[in-house]
Amino acid sequence: MHYDVKDTDLATSGRYKIEWAEQEMPVLQLIRARFAKEQPLRGVRVAACLHVTSETAALVRTLQAGGADIVLCASNPLSTQDEVAASLVVHDEIPVFAIKGEDNATYYRHLNAALDHHPHMTMDDGCDLVSVLHKERPQQVGEVRVGTEETTTGVIRLRAMAKDGALRFPVLAVNDSMTKHYFDNRYGTGQSTIDGVIRATNILLAGRTVVVSGYGWCGRGVAARARGLGAHVIVTEVDPLKALEALMDGYQVMPLLEAAKKGDVFITVTGDKNVIDEQHIAVMKDGAILSNSGHFNAEINIPALKKLSDGRPPRQVRPFVEQYTLKDGRRINLLGDGRLINLAAAEGHPAAVMDMSFANQALGAEYMLKHGAGLKPDVYTIPEEIDREIARLKLRSMGVEIDTLTEEQARYLASWEEGT
Known part of the structure; x- marks a missing residue:
């Protein structure tokens, strides 16, 4: 074999x-x-x-x-x-x-x-x-x-x-x-992503601002778990329906360029490329943490991060944390080489x-x-x-029982004649 x-x-x-x-x-x-x-x-x-x-x-x-x-x-x-x-x-x-x-x-x-x-x-x-x-x-x-x-x-x-x-x-x-997608993407990705960020960094999320890019099923789960640990959550989106849902779920919604100035921790879950790009990194706080829970490590523009750095290799400050120093002295921390943080630094769902x-x-x-x-x-x-x-x-x-429709209820749902 x-x-x-x-x-x-x-x-x-x-x-x-x-x-x-x-x-x-x-x-x-x-x-x-x-x-x-x-x-x-x-x-x-x-x-x-x-x-x-x-x-x-x-x-x-x-x-x-x-x-x-x-x-x-x-x-x-x-x-x-x-x-x-x-x-x-x-x-x-x-x-x-x-x-x-x-x-x-x-x-x-x-x-x-x-x-x-x-x-x-x-x-x-x-x-x-x-x-x-x-x-x-x-x-x-x-x-x-x-x-x-x-x-x-x-x-x-x-x-x-x-x-x-x-x-x-x-x-x-x-x-x-x-x-x-109702359960794996929302509850699995939500919990395991936050688990990966915490295992990689050992930071306290309570009181910090977490920026979640993407409000699909995965983004919903990540945002909910971050808020549950006391974080202030900002959601960034390109889809107006998902952005409206995030807003009505109680999150701040704004363009990523604006959120980039406010965030302490960034988590991408979009499935797209260069979501966090050069212009976003250029305005981030000293000590910002970048992570991704989408499938490929293309969501964070790592070449742009290297371009903005002072030319020295990043410091491996923790097993899954690479710290880049920018030309102006600010430090940007990249988790898990930009790969799935829930599997890179934790154990997945x-x-x-x-x-x-x-x-x-x-x-x-x-x-x-x-x-x-x-x-x-x-x-x-x-x-x-x-x-x-x-x-x-x-x-x-799980030991949970639910109701079943009676024959009358099933017939009613399948019919159109009966009304007011």
């Missing part, structure tokens, strides 16, 4: 970490038990490009139980938990190609190692795997039946591919499932919320393999009945 991980001696601690996560993932455990009996993925080669965390381990172990022949690589150079990667190799005999802190060349070598598996199915987080497959290995695309995509950035890229006519197989946008996201991945994989042959190359959303079943299972695992 070929693999590339940091150290297989870390496998035991990785197994403990996986077991801890799986205790918090009862819905995925129910799916695994059924998969083990029914084997819906038997004989299917899967190349998965995901954050290699204990929660992801729970997913790939579920897919393996369902019969999948799976290879895993990292979807971000800083998101791998090396002990988890080691455990998957040693205890589960799953080939893993992922090392925390790997350079760009190693990252793409690992992507290609996963594609060397000649998958029938791709499972992506950010669309890098699918992008490399289409651009660099077009002769192999025909072997792929279907794919799934985990995150907002990847869905944006896939829809651009579909619009251009470049996408050559159907892909399920797991991110667009209600049990994904809590397992309880990833239980729903990865239930979507597992059931979405099963659905696409059943129905993919009848789908044209495009981006699809998981059927609502699967989404709602995941929510029902999650509620049941």
Whole structure:
């Protein structure tokens, strides 16, 4: 078995970490038990490009139980938990190609190692795997039946591919499932992003001004958690509807150039490029902290930060904090090389919320393999009945019961005759 991980001696601690996560993932455990009996993925080669965390381990172990022949690589150079990667190799005999802190060349070598598996199915987080497959290995695309995509950035890229006519197989946008973006993006990203900022810096957020760029589901969660810890929160947006929502949720809303003068901590969650740009950095306070929780490290213009600095290399003042000194003596602190701070400096989303996201991945994989042959190359959303079943299972695992409609109520909602 070929693999590339940091150290297989870390496998035991990785197994403990996986077991801890799986205790918090009862819905995925129910799916695994059924998969083990029914084997819906038997004989299917899967190349998965995901954050290699204990929660992801729970997913790939579920897919393996369902019969999948799976290879895993990292979807971000800083998101791998090396002990988890080691455990998957040693205890589960799953080939893993992922090392925390790997350079760009190693990252793409690992992507290609996963594609060397000649998958029938791709499972992506950010669309890098699918992008490399289409651009660099077009002769192999025909072997792929279907794919799934985990995150907002990847869905944006896939829809651009579909619009251009470049996408050559159907892909399920797991991110667009209600049990994904309502909970993973809002509660998962919200908590884990603030966790990453605090672990990296050990600062007190209470009383500080936190600027959140982007008020999608992720931005909503980050803003709420920052306010919950006592921060004064400013939201910056380009969408008037989201800006209005942020305003009515009680946040200050203003252009980023104005917010740049006021902020102590900046968190980008937009999925776009150069959100924090040269003109913003030029007016920031001494000691400002810059972080990103979008998928790629393009949201903060790091070359512009280097250009504004005094020419000396940044100081590594803490493990995930690079301090740049500008020409006028102001210090700007960049967290986690501008990459996903919740995975660079923390452990990503809590397992309880990833239980729903990865239930979507597992059931979405099963659905696409059943129905993919009848789908044209495009981006699809998981059927609502699967989404709602995941929510029902999650509620049941939490000991929560809800009401059901009576026959009379169901008929009333389906009719139009009865009125005032």
